[in-house]
Amino acid sequence: MPLEETIAPAGTMTTQIDAALGWARKYSIFQYPFVTACCGMEFMSTAASHYDLDRFGAGFPRFSPRQADCLMVVGTISHKIAPVLRRIYDQMAEPKWVIAFGVCTCTGGFYNNYSTVQGIDTIVPVDLYIPGCPPRPETVIQGLVMLQEKIQKTGGRPRRVVEAAP
Amino acid sequence: MSAPATQGERREIPAADARAGLEALKAEGFNVLVDLTCVDYLAQKRAPRFDVVYRLMKLDAAEGRDLGRVEIHCAADAQPVLRSVRDLWPVADWLEREVWDMFGVGFIDRPDIKRLLMYETFVGHPLRKDYPIAKRQPLIGPKSGEKADSPSFNILKPTVVGE
Numbered sequence: 001m002p003l004e005e006t007i008a009p010a011g012t013m014t015t016q017i018d019a020a021l022g023w024a025r026k027y028s029i030f031q032y033p034f035v036t037a038c039c040g041m042e043f044m045s046t047a048a049s050h051y052d053l054d055r056f057g058a059g060f061p062r063f064s065p066r067q068a069d070c071l072m073v074v075g076t077i078s079h080k081i082a083p084v085l086r087r088i089y090d091q092m093a094e095p096k097w098v099i100a101f102g103v104c105t106c107t108g109g110f111y112n113n114y115s116t117v118q119g120i121d122t123i124v125p126v127d128l129y130i131p132g133c134p135p136r137p138e139t140v141i142q143g144l145v146m147l148q149e150k151i152q153k154t155g156g157r158p159r160r161v162v163e164a165a166p
Numbered sequence: 167m168s169a170p171a172t173q174g175e176r177r178e179i180p181a182a183d184a185r186a187g188l189e190a191l192k193a194e195g196f197n198v199l200v201d202l203t204c205v206d207y208l209a210q211k212r213a214p215r216f217d218v219v220y221r222l223m224k225l226d227a228a229e230g231r232d233l234g235r236v237e238i239h240c241a242a243d244a245q246p247v248l249r250s251v252r253d254l255w256p257v258a259d260w261l262e263r264e265v266w267d268m269f270g271v272g273f274i275d276r277p278d279i280k281r282l283l284m285y286e287t288f289v290g291h292p293l294r295k296d297y298p299i300a301k302r303q304p305l306i307g308p309k310s311g312e313k314a315d316s317p318s319f320n321i322l323k324p325t326v327v328g329e
């Protein structure tokens with residue numbers, strides 16, 4: 001049960017609680033970097049001290065999906081690894097967000113071929129697309145700020161009914 | 167420093183004799199299999215259709231010097247004729263699996279060879295020139311990889327194999 005329903009009885013207006021939780025959640029994004037290819041280099045430079053993702057409260061990578069809020073899919077996803085990505089997504093606890101980092105994850109990029117997933121939105125729901133091959137750190141930071149706005153607005157309520165995998 | 171004996175010399179060996187020829191080269195001192203790959207000459211209508219390429223190097227490991235190279239070309243068909251050279255150069259194990267995976271060229275003494283790069287359920291050999299360029303065989307996700315129109319969509323379909 002979502003936190004806001006546990007602490008407020010049913011039927012109570014929870015907008016203020018939503019706003020407070022959204023505010024808290026947007027500045028404590030624990031990300032899970034799913035790094036498979038060259039975009040990882042750009043991810044590292046964004047996360048390291050020069051651009052410093054920690055300024056936005058997202059500087060703390062968790063290497064267990066069970067502790068993470070935000071799945072950052074960084075790099076080309078092949079069909080072979082797609083079920084692994086899906087399982088990682090399924091293992092994350094709600095509320096959770098997914099960032100497609102780089103054009104490979106957004107659309108497959110220039111890998112229009114037999115081996116590459118043509119956009120990870122065919123496997124997992126995506127909240128934010130960051131284009132670029134690779135995206136510059138400024139673009140990533142802009143994307144992160146947009147995700148924070150989204151988290152603030154939605155308060156991080158679980159919005160999706162996840163269909164069970166067959 | 168003496169000049170390398172054979173620098174990039176190219177030799178054609180019939181596929182049936184390839185094993186003997188490669189053994190002789192190994193005995194001659196070609197101790198590194200630099201690459202083992204394949205070319206599909208479908209468009210050129212060559213028969214046999216494939217060209218399996220072995221690139222060998224004589225390496226003086228003590229001094230780290232390249233003492234000469236040779237390139238062996240064996241015309242081959244999808245029917246396995248070549249014999250494995252795993253025992254001569256252990257690296258050939260994976261390279262032969264790659265040639266099988268990507269081109270479907272087999273080796274007589276490796277009847278149950280496994281794919282190297284693609285998943286087991288993959289059908290066909292993707293680097294063959296007649297592999298349909300738009301054919302997709304996703305393990306999960308919508309068939310043929312069509313886009314879901316909403317970014318928040320969430321469907322999973324059972325494993326799809328190519329047809």
Ligand code: SF4
Nearest residue numbers: 038039075102104133
């Ligand atoms: S988008 Fe470009 S930089 Fe990023 S993983 Fe793909 S090819 Fe590499």
